Amino acid sequence: AAGMFLRLLSDIQWRAAHPKWRRMTRSQRSTSTTAEPHPVSLPAQAQVVICGGGIMGTSVAYHLSKMGFKDIVLLEQGRLAAGTTRFCAGIVSTARPMSIELKMAHYSNQLYQQLEQETGVQTGYMKTGSISLAQTQDRLISLKRIASSLNVMGIPCEIISPKKVLQLHPLINIHDLVGAMYVPEDALVSSANVSLALATAASRNGVQIHERTSVSHVTIQKGRVTGVETDRGRIQCEYFVNCAGQWAYELGHSGEEPVHIPVHACEHFYLLTHPLQEPLSSSLPTIVDPDGRIYIRNWQGGILSGGFEKNPKPLFTEGRNQLEIQNLQEDWDHFGPLLSALLRRMPGLEALQIMQLVNCPESFTPDMRCIMGESPTARGYFVLTGMNSAGISYGGGAGKYLAEWIVNGYPSENVWPLDLKRFGTLQSSRTFLRHRVMEVMPLMCDLKVPRWDFQTGRQLRTSPLYDRLDAQGARWMEKHGFERVKYFVPPGSDLLDLDHSKTFYKPDWFDIVGSEVKCCKEAVCVIDMSSFTKFEISSTGDQALESLQYLFSNDLDVPVGHVVHTGMLNEKGGYENDCSIARLSKRSFFMISPTDQQVHCWAWLKNHLPDDSNLVLEDVTWKYTALNLIGPRAVDVLSELSYAPMTAEHFPSLFCKEMSVGYANGIRVMSITHTGEPGFVLYIPIEYALHVYNEVMNMGQKYGIRNAGYYALRSLRIEKFFAFWGQDLDAFTTPMECGREFQVKLDKGMDFLGQEVLLEQKQNGVYKRFTMFILEDHDTDMDLWPWWGEPIFRNGRYVGKTTSSAYSYTLERHVCLGFVHHFDEKTGEELVVTTDFINQGEYEIDIAGQRFQAKAKLYPFSSLFAQRRRKDEVELSGYQRE
């Protein structure tokens, strides 16, 4: 049946029709025979070895060879394009909520369109368009948000009425629809043939392709890939690319030094039918009905329809398992609800005859985003997998970015949301993955509202105060496996349950967070910030200082006890990380970075620090509980607990000191708050955490102390125009572009990474500017709330997107942060963005198609907060200095 199926999906017998690459590889490798295609012997070495001959592996090979890499070997354990790629439904859809995913899909579409012409291999490319249906108003809002971002990318897209849907696709029952999104340039392909076309082109460019060759493990020495062991011998190589799809996890774990790739397979079903009486046109658009959890495309005069059920069947949890593979059969009972949804959507199909129910396992990741990039522990070990069933949409773009990454050292777009280094060993548990992918697969179709959280795989990393905070009404979210408080529900007040609290409008926690913010402004609040990544760097001599001076843009040669905010920049001056570094002693530094930096920052430092046994880098995240005391009375609470004067004269802003709090000694107190409000962060050895928390809460009572969560923190930092790494800042943003020139010391007396670019930007100006927008005619109670990713319009023209937003309880307005570009009106070329350009424009923010007037600001409101500015003067004054 499998063999028959391959013929069904691929209209050509690629081997017969296109024997070219095969003959070429053979002539390259052996001169002896033209008879039976005996396996060609493997080369002893290559620059790049790619494992996996599906869409990902062939796309990486294609792009690498195009970029001039010559010495590439692609190994496939079975036959090319015979795994998930073969069974893939072949829908190329650009309707993706995330901008990087959208870009990958858009590129893939363009690539596939010309692939047949380039290679001569028929790809079955057909521009049919796609229609995403909305059964509810909320769904329509989410489609409108996607439509907004497609439009500013120049991808045609429109929101259409149910009647228009019927005109485009006569079989659809539109009675339960409220609207739809039509993307006319979305396409269909035969995914196996696209993969074969890419392989053909790669082969013509010199890539050696070996089928029926499996990689047993990858050898790694001194943190570098040295080669691969296969069942047909060893190949030495500089780069290894793991494109093993659902086997990527196992392959990653097969070597002595494991590479953790958190993917897990789930069964995925779709249905094929015989042609209709009057065969369906091959140009009929693809239908996506997320509320019914199904997609429907035309297929050889009939239909192909599958979906993402609520109760997915994960498999291969214990690794490759013959029994499970053999049991991969049609499961009609499981498919039943999807069949109901299909017949509800297209009642006319009742009499259509079934051809087959295909069971095609797909690999899913813990956060529904694909995985690409270099291993944090093994240099030269690259990964591209975990496509969450959108492999054919992403294949082209993902392969291109990964090839750029290998060739240039970095891809041409910010791919941090997809970077392997966003995960660590903690997401590598099979139990965690099994549970999480069972949540992820249904989420493919679920409505995603602002600030939704995963429900599975929780309570893994917690602060020692978890139970205490939970008992006080804490509501939790998770970041990098760490539980963090969103807000505290006061006793007696009942919030909506999870399902009912989903909204694109004003959320039910609005007043709760408002009162926490008020308390931060007028009294004092405690926020548990233990999740932040904490490293210590120390050395016997000056190595620590020297290394850090090179890796960080600010001047770290400050007196002991000072705290420095600084970017960790790459060669292009972009933020690899944004940290606060305290100089603990002449030779040791304490470094605070965002929670999800734990793996990335570690890898970056390991790769850039000199190999010197006298220079020690230690991850001390787990050693300290961090309590952030925010508010004007924080100083009173702390001085009462420590019998030490904490006023600005004695404890200025950006200062760090070890002191006692209550009975506990050795508490590292820093006068920073991450919000711009006055206050302190206490780094407490974990065994003292409960004691210090209790003391702070008891002492704080008379000052009106209360617990607060991250939502309050976010509102505070955004109204103060504080950028956060991972949200606003990324590897493509320099300090000059976000108003942080004051954190760059070009004249600190030594070279540092990114210096040249920053110098150049200082002289010639920047091409984007981080800007703060205050929504003017936005009704907080009635209008849709901004989230992030909303297009920004200046004088009616698109200039950029927002990166974060929050309601400012002080301004009583919504504040959005985002980047403004200056595109030439005629050529679209990017021009320098000047202060005047920002200031002399009329701005609008597009929220799901509706535009709101916004006032742009390059500096925070200093006057508004003036009366409360006591200890944060140094922090804020930096902005004015520009």
Next chain:
Amino acid sequence: FYLTPSQVNSILKANEYSFKVPEFDGKNVSSVLGFDSNQLPANAPIEDRRSAATCLQTRGMLLGVFDGHAGCACAQAVSERLFYYIAVSLLPHETLLEIENAVENGRALLPILQWHKHPNDYFSKEASKLYFNSLRTYWQELIDLNTGETTDVREALINAFKRLDNDISLEAQVGDPNSFLNYLVLRVAFSGSTACVAHVDGVDLHIANTGDSRAMLGVQEEDGSWSAVNLSYDHNAQNENEVERVKMEHPKSEEKSLVKQDRLLGLLMPFRAFGDVKFKWSIELQKRVVESGPDQLNDNEYTKFIPPNYHTPPYLTAEPEVIHHRLRPQDKFLVLATDGLWETMHRQDVARIVGEYLTGVHHQQPIAVGGYKVTLGQMHGLLTERRARISSVFEDQNAATHLIRHAVGNNEFGTVDHERLSKMLSLPEELARMYRDDITIIVVQFNSHVIGAYQNEE
């Protein structure tokens, strides 16, 4: 008009009861995991009764179903009393002495049984003293008769059945000064009841049966399928041995009148029963008791009526047939049920439905389209029906309820049909008995691990 699914459920679940044998230290050392029971009335009031209890002075558990006729008085009395008679029959001499001493000296009595009762299963308080005295007389006799031998379960069961029936008969002959009790003992004696009782102790399962209720063992075959093994014989006209027995006990001249229209003397369906003194006493005794009895009894045509061809009483006995079965690991459950179930379902279906319910595995063959021509609509219909079948399982937390749902609601395809179920349950009282009988079911689940361990010890 149809009942909603939740109305149907509230009717079906009104009498359901479950008991799980408590675990000690995380382990259940009993060969019984627990039992589910339920009953669905057709008569108003219901004439079936059920009982379950754990023996506290000996090992083992007792479970029984009792199908009453000509009223529920006899079934009620037997359901209250029979297990005490069995437990006492099983007690060793020393324990009997201890109990007697305690009664003698007004000390607290050792508890003999721990009952597992649904709130609707009541005991008549008024008769408890009378019943206790009869029971005490029985154990006093047992003490006097001390044989010094260990008690054989089979013998104990037979003795208990016979003794209780005898006491019922005597109490009616003697009467009681209290007019309420006097009328009660007469009603008990003039009505009748079958009894099907299981005694489980380790791997030893004894079934004592009197009448046409039935015990059936559910066995899981090696391939996972389910089969049924009967552990009782129905005492009715369909049982040739039973017909033979009755004929042997009476002169040849009565051969033709003994069994008529598949009934004993043309009147009684079960060939063995408790009570029913009309088939046991001489005509003289019957007349004397009825005439001296209360007016209510005198006014009752049925009690005054003497069966035709009534020459050589007794025609009826309460003596049970006892079957012993050694439990094996593949014996997963026991179903005790009154004939209301067995009339509507074949035992093979009972075994499959309960087996699949208990294991949670529904042996629905997966559907494969293969080379067949199937349309989307046909497939959709098929899947909807299969889903309904599974969902009816999930509605029930009780195997007996699940079985009743099938017994009452099954359509010709063996799946529960809500429409049919709703119709059957909404029949008016006077019609219900025409379409179905009272159904009482106990499903006992065995602990295969414990049974396997017993086996290994031997």
